[in-house]
Amino acid sequence: MSGRERILGRVRRALADVPADDPSYEQAVARDYLRAHGARSAAETVHLLAANLADYRALVHRCSEVELPSLIAGLLTDRGATSVLVPPGLDEGWLAATDVTRVADRADSTPHELDGVDSVVTACAVAIAETGTIVLDGAPDQGRRRITLVPDHHICVVRVPDQVVSGVPQALERLDPARPLTWISGPSATSDIELDRVEGVHGPRTLEVVLVG
Amino acid sequence: MSGTFVGMPAFPKAAHEAVGNATLRGNLRHATHTIRAKRANAVAEVSDWAQLREAGKRIKDHTLRHLDRYLVQLEESVTAAGGVVHWAADADEANRIVTRLVEETGESEVVKVKSMATQEIGLNEALLAAGIHAYETDLAELIVQLGKDRPSHILVPAIHRNRGEIRDIFRTEMGEWGRPAPDGLTDSPAELAEAARLHLREKFLRAEVGISGANFMVAETGTLVVVESEGNGRMCLTLPRTLISVVGIEKIVPTWRDLEVFLQTLPRSSTAERMNPYTSTWTGTTDEDGPRAFHLVLLDNGRTDTLADEVGRQALRCIRCSACLNVCPVYERAGGHAYGSVYPGPIGAILSPQLRGTSSEIDASLPYASSLCGACYEVCPVAIDIPEVLVHLRERVAQGGPATRAGNKVVLRPAKGHAAERAAMRAARWAFSHPGALRTGQRLASRTRRLHPRTLPGPGRAWSATRDLPAVPAEPFRDWWQRTHGTDGTDGTDGTDGKKGAAR
Numbered sequence: 210m211s212g213r214e215r216i217l218g219r220v221r222r223a224l225a226d227v228p229a230d231d232p233s234y235e236q237a238v239a240r241d242y243l244r245a246h247g248a249r250s251a252a253e254t255v256h257l258l259a260a261n262l263a264d265y266r267a268l269v270h271r272c273s274e275v276e277l278p279s280l281i282a283g284l285l286t287d288r289g290a291t292s293v294l295v296p297p298g299l300d301e302g303w304l305a306a307t308d309v310t311r312v313a314d315r316a317d318s319t320p321h322e323l324d325g326v327d328s329v330v331t332a333c334a335v336a337i338a339e340t341g342t343i344v345l346d347g348a349p350d351q352g353r354r355r356i357t358l359v360p361d362h363h364i365c366v367v368r369v370p371d372q373v374v375s376g377v378p379q380a381l382e383r384l385d386p387a388r389p390l391t392w393i394s395g396p397s398a399t400s401d402i403e404l405d406r407v408e409g410v411h412g413p414r415t416l417e418v419v420l421v422g
Numbered sequence: 423m424s425g426t427f428v429g430m431p432a433f434p435k436a437a438h439e440a441v442g443n444a445t446l447r448g449n450l451r452h453a454t455h456t457i458r459a460k461r462a463n464a465v466a467e468v469s470d471w472a473q474l475r476e477a478g479k480r481i482k483d484h485t486l487r488h489l490d491r492y493l494v495q496l497e498e499s500v501t502a503a504g505g506v507v508h509w510a511a512d513a514d515e516a517n518r519i520v521t522r523l524v525e526e527t528g529e530s531e532v533v534k535v536k537s538m539a540t541q542e543i544g545l546n547e548a549l550l551a552a553g554i555h556a557y558e559t560d561l562a563e564l565i566v567q568l569g570k571d572r573p574s575h576i577l578v579p580a581i582h583r584n585r586g587e588i589r590d591i592f593r594t595e596m597g598e599w600g601r602p603a604p605d606g607l608t609d610s611p612a613e614l615a616e617a618a619r620l621h622l623r624e625k626f627l628r629a630e631v632g633i634s635g636a637n638f639m640v641a642e643t644g645t646l647v648v649v650e651s652e653g654n655g656r657m658c659l660t661l662p663r664t665l666i667s668v669v670g671i672e673k674i675v676p677t678w679r680d681l682e683v684f685l686q687t688l689p690r691s692s693t694a695e696r697m698n699p700y701t702s703t704w705t706g707t708t709d710e711d712g713p714r715a716f717h718l719v720l721l722d723n724g725r726t727d728t729l730a731d732e733v734g735r736q737a738l739r740c741i742r743c744s745a746c747l748n749v750c751p752v753y754e755r756a757g758g759h760a761y762g763s764v765y766p767g768p769i770g771a772i773l774s775p776q777l778r779g780t781s782s783e784i785d786a787s788l789p790y791a792s793s794l795c796g797a798c799y800e801v802c803p804v805a806i807d808i809p810e811v812l813v814h815l816r817e818r819v820a821q822g823g824p825a826t827r828a829g830n831k832v833v834l835r836p837a838k839g840h841a842a843e844r845a846a847m848r849a850a851r852w853a854f855s856h857p858g859a860l861r862t863g864q865r866l867a868s869r870t871r872r873l874h875p876r877t878l879p880g881p882g883r884a885w886s887a888t889r890d891l892p893a894v895p896a897e898p899f900r901d902w903w904q905r906t907h908g909t910d911g912t913d914g915t916d917g918t919d920g921k922k923g924a925a926r
Contacts, residue, residue, distance in 0.1 A: 212509035212511050215722075216493075216511055216671065216720070219511075219726035219730075219829040220726050221490050222730070223726050223729040223730035223735075224488075227487045227488070234484055237480055238484060239476060241470075243469070246470070265695070265696075320627040339696065340689075341696060341697065347711055355712075358653060358660060358661075359627075377682050377686050378679075378682035386640065386643040386703065386705055389705070391701075391702055392697070393699065394699050397652055397699055399561050399651050400457075401561040402561070402588060402614060403453050403456065403584060403585060404454075404457045404748075407615050409612065409619070410615050411559075411652050411653035412700060
């Protein structure tokens, strides 16, 4: 007998007490919790996102569409970056004001090559105000998962207020589970030394979020 | 479960040794008290916590009650998304499957995301026996692995170590495994984290095989979810060509939407954060992004035996947040090692004896490793009534009875150590069903009360060593009632209460 049949057989014998008319999934699960906590205007939601991102040590910047290229150029200069990873579908205008060396996100680049790049600039799929979270879904303006992981400096652009939701339930509605998702809430951190939070382990130690709009 | 802890003494003995260690007690007290207040704040931010907790409980209960259906659905979804599903009835089978999968890649080292399931089955030891080196990449797991130590907490396996001890381990051991610790390493947490970053980076960048667990598996979509902080999980899940995930069968949720509950309750309960720094979700394989091959090993290893117990099965709702450890007065003082399992604390006290059975000394003692204060139930984000299961398991240990082991129904014999308890209970049952004997006995006890010893003799000595025996009153209650309230001594009322009389 295969492991599969053995386990499924054990499960069925273990559940002999469950009646045939046991409540369905829809009946069994109460959904009386909130979709979002509190009523906020769009502007207040963006403000909460900025506050919660900053609370977990992300560096938050706000600008208009027109100011974005010079802001990104300034962030890369301040960082002293000489190279930047660029997802294939990133708006070309975003990097128009910088002469930092662009490195394309290619399928055949090795992790060691990525490790030699200073920064990465991406868009995002959605941002969650209540938790201070940005979500990447691998779309062309965000690139492969590893490009936002190996470099030590990540600049993520969020279009506000369109890409911002209040709560976690609203974010899941907007996301496609078939795509590989990365939820990011502040820079890499750990609570492993005396259960106290320290920023900066394996992921980018500096996360800069630019709220555009 | 793993053979790591074979030969563990019973909980009382191990705990007795642990509470004598002042450093350990200090470390645990500091860490658990730090997180307690933070968790309370994180939970208080969410006005619908009670509703989220109830929804989480119901989602898990429903899934468990139809687990066969959801397992089959998950297998179909994962397979359709390009993954390969394997089934492992026990630890040996899981270890054989993973070892074979690694051997087929031709690699002799793997990087690992922190995973309770792979600790439970002793995967690292099994891989090493086949010549494969497994590198733990979670900071706390790294501390445990470098220190040749055992984990003592679900979330923070090195919680028993303070920063000074961690620095010493890094200084002496890192060079043995790869890049040594930087010169002049101090005990500042930021420097220790930096040392771990440097030490592990070379391993991540060359890794060809990653091994993980998962926090959740979504049946309808075949999506797996890993919740983490450091980015080591992302490294292991995206850089290697082959990813192998070993996940307990109870980690399923039916739908994508169900994650909206657990992604709110898990971070706030475990690290007391609104959201943990990184959460990764993946569905099978994705072209040109991440691993080319994905294997999911579904693990039973005692879970179906636990499922067969109608009271005990609620332990399978556990999402491994570790909130119950952090509030437990027994865990705070005894530490995680005394529980003799990778699952310590209150949840371990109900999970280990169910996954492994109660035949060993340590497992038979775990249901007693509690004061039944109920703090664990209060904080549990899926409302596992841990005290209820503890009492249920105590009954099973003391009285024996039906249980399921490795899928077979068995009848457990009563444990030897509880003979005196059972004899006392039998005597009490007889006395309470014979009023005359009870009255005579009580009067005799009252009259001889000046002669009673202060401690019990024989098997009762251990019990009375730390407790005062209750003082026997000068007059039994029933005699006092009859003297002060009784008329004829037959009904216990004075006959003047018309309502009572009418109600009878």
